[in-house]
Amino acid sequence: MDLEYSQEHESFRTSVRTFLKGWPLQGNEAQLPIEQQETLFRKRGIDAGFVYRKVPKKYGGSEQDDDAIKDQIIQEEFHAAQAPRDLSTQGAGMLVPTLLEFGTEAQKERYIPPALFGEENWCQGYSEPGSGSDLASLQCQARLEGDEWILNGQKIWTSSAQRAQMMFGLFRTEPDAKKHAGISYLLVPMDTPGLEVRPLREMGGGHEFNEVFFTDARIPAGNIVASRGQGWQVSRATLVHERNLIGNPNMMREAFGDLLNLARTRQIEGRPAIEDLGFRRRIAEIEGYVQTGELSGMRQFTAAHRGEMAKVMRPMMMNKVSSTDTMQMIMKCAYDLLGGDGVLAPTEEELDNWGRTTTSSGWVLQYIFSMGPAIAGGATNIQLNIIGERGYGLPRDLRKAN
Ligand SMILES: Cc1cc2nc3c(=O)[nH]c(=O)nc-3n(C[C@H](O)[C@H](O)[C@H](O)COP(=O)(O)OP(=O)(O)OC[C@H]3O[C@@H](n4cnc5c(N)ncnc54)[C@H](O)[C@@H]3O)c2cc1C
Structure with a gap:
């Protein structure tokens, strides 16, 4: 194990620290709602090459060379300055890397930029009342009819669904296949008629969790990531990013x-x-x-x-x-x-x-x-x-x- 940073990396650290003097924002900018302040700061972080380093420029990222040590320095310094980072939301931290790996070009262009800038919030629709640890047993159903998926069933523990405009979720699309092979990964607009979000109160008194119910909710057939029945493989990619975040x-x-x-x-x-x-x-x-x-x-x-x-x-x-x-x-x-x-x-x-x-x-x-x-x-x-x-x-x- 090498515990010393090279001279190049130490001067990189200095440039990150200099950039972080811009957080918290000052003057009129400090009066903006916190979400807008964070978006502004992230955009500056992209220009400086410190934020969204693995996301190509054409999707809004800063597209930097792969350098794990620089990534570590950025993480350390952004944490110490309590500055908004690139991986702190379900959209930017979990969906974006998943789409980069599995999404179509059209999906990347449509969904990645607003997820990066916090202009479109995402929630994760995986868990169901009977399917948590044994996630592959999930029952929430999506049936293809013409050019639409028709969704029926329930999700639970859906963090921040009340603030989300979109959900990435797992649905059973192939009821006759073995359980892991019968799941697809769908992108669901939260304002879809037939989709209802109900709050769950936590023991600390807050409201971050929700139940989400689907009753004949229709979404376009193209809102699938990868192919029918490949949702389990796609969801594994998202989970790796979630666990690394945690x-x-x-x-x-x-x-x-x-x-x-x-x-x-x-x-x-x-x-x-x-x-x-x-x-x-x-x-x-x-x-x-x-x-x-x-x-x-x-x-x-x-x-x-x-x-x-x-x-x-x-x-x-x-x-x-x-x-x-x-x-x-x-x-x-x-x-x-x-x-x-x-x-x-x-x-x-x-x-x-x-x-x-x-x-x-x-x-x-x-x-x-x-x-x-x-x-x-x-x-x-x-x-x-x-x-x-x-x-x-x-x-x-x-x-x-x-
Ligand atoms: C803070 C937080 C945020 C969350 N956000 C989301 C979200 O946004 N979207 C979403 O879909 N879900 C979310 N979840 C749900 C989370 O993914 C599930 O709670 C988790 O997968 C466990 O499932 P479960 O609650 O059904 O517990 P269960 O699966 O019923 O497990 C209960 C207990 O049994 C143990 N157990 C179960 N099976 C085994 C086994 N085979 N061997 C040994 N022990 C076992 C478990 O370890 C656990 O201690 C969130 C949960 C928390 C706590």
Whole structure:
């Protein structure tokens, strides 16, 4: 493993830092709604070559040479500056790379630019009431009639569907095929007649989840990515991007920094909590996990840079499991530091930001929210099965027959 950055990469880091002095926006621009500020900043990031580096210019990206170390530097610096990044939405982070791999030219031209700039929001319609971990058992049906798909059934846990203009979803189109081979990946406008979004309240009090119902909802036949029955392969590509988003080690470092600040400011018996032996021990242990995650990330970047990705597939698969575990440890430790303030209810603003503040009630919400990522994009138990079976070649777990 190579832990030193080259001179070229250190000067690249300086240019990223200089660019980031433009965030947060200042003056009149700071008065714009936050979504518009983020779009403006991302567009500047494209011009500077720091954002959407893998997306071709003709679809709105900055089309840079493949350089995993520069990608890592950008991630680190954008995280430290809390600047809007390129991969933080379901559209830009999950749909766009999937369309780049599987979409038609017309689909790329139509959907990628507005997804990048946040002008069209996407939600992910995979899970159903009886199909989460066993996603391939999904029952939501799409029947081709003339030049339209007719959709019937239900999705659940659809994050941010209430704000989305489009859904990428999995539907059973070949009812007679084996379960994995009977699924197609469809693009569904959320204003389609017969599509209804119903909110689900979370235990933290927020509303990010929804149920989505389809009753004879009709969409154009061309809104399919890849061919009929290939939806499972397409969805695997989206899931890899989702897990990489969730497993980003920079999030741990940022949250750990906030935890340290909290431990310095909270008092235990008149002394800063960071001087309490019990909390010192816990925080030191957590830092070990944070550093391990970072080193594992660097190992992957080094291998990617040398074209040796096959060597690091196992640690890559472990990223999501280890980083979601560590985030839970960080949030639990913060929650314990709050003492009696741990009963404070989050504000509306904190609910909107998923607790991304460091007030006591913001920490409470982050603690509650930290349980979600270990389930989203595939629950930890399932990830461990995949790592064991595909990563280490262990015998397959018992499965129901198809
Ligand atoms: C924060 C968050 C955001 C989400 N956003 C979306 C979204 O936008 N779109 C979407 O479609 N879905 C979304 N989901 C749903 C998510 O994909 C599912 O919750 C997840 O796949 C698990 O499915 P399930 O909830 O049905 O649990 P189940 O599959 O019922 O699992 C319940 C428990 O049983 C365990 N289990 C199940 N099968 C096995 C097995 N074979 N071996 C060992 N253990 C097993 C699981 O690990 C889990 O602990 C989101 C979930 C969360 C928490």
